Amino acid sequence: MQQLRGLHRIAQTAASARVLNLHEIANTNAANPEHAAMPLFSCRRLNEAILLKHALRAQDRPYVCTPRATATKIVFPISKSDLKLGGYSLFIEQPNLDAAFREAMGSNTPIESVNQDIELLREIARLPSLDPYLLRDVARGQGRKVADCYFNISPRDIRAVRSFLHRDMRALVERANDGAGFDTDLTAERLSRLMMEDAASPSLAPLRKALRFGAEDFEHSLKGWKGVLYYKWCYARLLQGFPAVATRMASMRLNRPRHEDKVYLYGLVRRILQQIDENFGSVKVHIIGYDTAFQALIDDNDPIPFQTFLRTASRSFTEIGRAIGEISHACDFWNYRQGQDADARIDVDIAHELIGELAHSLGISYDEPAALKRPA
Numbered sequence: 001m002q003q004l005r006g007l008h009r010i011a012q013t014a015a016s017a018r019v020l021n022l023h024e025i026a027n028t029n030a031a032n033p034e035h036a037a038m039p040l041f042s043c044r045r046l047n048e049a050i051l052l053k054h055a056l057r058a059q060d061r062p063y064v065c066t067p068r069a070t071a072t073k074i075v076f077p078i079s080k081s082d083l084k085l086g087g088y089s090l091f092i093e094q095p096n097l098d099a100a101f102r103e104a105m106g107s108n109t110p111i112e113s114v115n116q117d118i119e120l121l122r123e124i125a126r127l128p129s130l131d132p133y134l135l136r137d138v139a140r141g142q143g144r145k146v147a148d149c150y151f152n153i154s155p156r157d158i159r160a161v162r163s164f165l166h167r168d169m170r171a172l173v174e175r176a177n178d179g180a181g182f183d184t185d186l187t188a189e190r191l192s193r194l195m196m197e198d199a200a201s202p203s204l205a206p207l208r209k210a211l212r213f214g215a216e217d218f219e220h221s222l223k224g225w226k227g228v229l230y231y232k233w234c235y236a237r238l239l240q241g242f243p244a245v246a247t248r249m250a251s252m253r254l255n256r257p258r259h260e261d262k263v264y265l266y267g268l269v270r271r272i273l274q275q276i277d278e279n280f281g282s283v284k285v286h287i288i289g290y291d292t293a294f295q296a297l298i299d300d301n302d303p304i305p306f307q308t309f310l311r312t313a314s315r316s317f318t319e320i321g322r323a324i325g326e327i328s329h330a331c332d333f334w335n336y337r338q339g340q341d342a343d344a345r346i347d348v349d350i351a352h353e354l355i356g357e358l359a360h361s362l363g364i365s366y367d368e369p370a371a372l373k374r375p376a
Contacts, residue, residue: 016130016131016132016153016154016157016230017053017129017130017131017234017324017325017328018052018053018129018130019050019051019052019053019130019154020050020051020052020130020132020135021050021154022040022041022046022047022048022049022050022051022150023048023049023050023077023080023083025149025150025152026047026048027080028149029147029149032147032149034147034148034149035147035149035150037147038145038146038147039146039147039150040120040135040139040144040146040147040150041117041120042110042112042113042114042116042117043105043109043113043114043117044109045076045104045105045106045109046074046105046117048077048080049074049075049076049077050074050075050077050087051072051073051074051075051124051130052072052073052075052130053070053071053072053073053129053130054070054071054072054073054091055069055070055332055333055336056068056069056070056071060091063091063094064091064093064094064095065093065094065095066093067357067360068357068360068361069333069337069354069357069361070329070333071091071092071093071125072091072092072093072121072124072125072130073089073090073091073092074089074090074091074092074121075087075088075089076088076089076104088104090104092121092122092124092125093125097118097121098118101114101117101118101121102114105117116142119142120138120139120142120144123138123141123142124138127322127325128322128325128326128328128329128361129321129324129325129328129329131321131324131325132150132151132152132153133151133227133230133231133314133317133318133320133321134317134318134321134322134325135150135151136151136317137317137318137321148223153226153230157230157233158196158197160233161196161226161229161230161233162192162193162196163192164229164232164233164236165192165195165196165229166185166188166189166192168229168294169187169188169189169191169192169195170184170185170188171298172188172191172207172210172297172298173187173188173191175297175298175301176206176210190203191204191207195222195225195226196226199219199222199223199226200219204218204222210303211297211303211306211307212303212307213307217311220311221307221310221311221313222310223314224310224311224312224313224314225310225313227313227314227317228286228290228310228313231283231286231287231317231320231321231324232287232290234324234328235280235283235284235287235324238280238324238327238328238331239280241331242276242280242327242330242331245330245331245334245335246273246276248334248338249269249272249273249334250266250269250270250273252265252269252338252346252351253343253344253345253346254345254346254347254348254351255345255346255347255348256348257348257351258348261348261351261352265348265351265352265355268355268356268359268364268366269355271359271364271366272330272355272358272359272362272364275326275362275363275364276326276327276330276362279323279324279326279327279362280323280327282319282320282323283320283323283324286316286320289309290309290313292305293305293306293308293309294306326361326362329361330358330361330362333354333357333358333361334354334358337354338354
């Protein structure tokens, strides 16, 4: 296993889609019986580790067996109480995963538990991100009943989504009180905080009654609401940042390319951008569905469309999560490998690698013509 430092910085600043901090989840839920009774992983040490999507560097390549530019890393903290001490890591994509993982779990861990966790880890490695809603879907697909505490979004993302949610809550508060002498912003902020951080609070009872939900139905629907808001925030953030990435991709400057290189690479870039545009479109359909149902609640005082939307919202999370994950990966990957300099020239061999990886991550099938292949 490799040693990793700076683990505390990763844990503190991590986005939900990039890092699954099981170490923090274990500490936060030490007194929660569901955490121990319905764990995500069977092996206790893995259930207290940190998983992260890692952009591969040249020095990482000897340790992994994947054509992709990212891999999924498992980090085992040296200390449960002090992440500054760092940890030891292994890649799910490394060729000797089975043997390395069994060694990391220790000889006293039942082999059935080890094998079950390896199977789940490989499914997670195939995901475009560690989005909590995609993780829930993978766990369900393996027949695992896992506690809800494993699928919360990160504190950093909660803060961002809360500020994003405030606008909707303000409109709802104004509608409920007809603007009568009350601090609308303060109430909207309080509702936003409770929705994202304390969904079981009795203080949300007025909201439940306004939406005409039963207690149990409201709890389920609130999870769907939070999921939609998380994806709506992700969508807005990507919609703002992607055009600059798309421009740099479409106008990339190749270093001494042949004509056939330009035809092939720019053609593949067009297909990549078209696929990403389709991903944006598929997510937008769900966002419009949410906005339409919410607006009916505000304009017509009709909670039924909103009720119906929230009850079924989670059915679309796998589709939305994969679309968002692919867009986010394309942005992060290009920015990481090429930076912000639109004038920088790219060697043709590197361009083939970059564009090929992006096409692969988006599920675009392509065959590099034999005429373009260079001798090793």
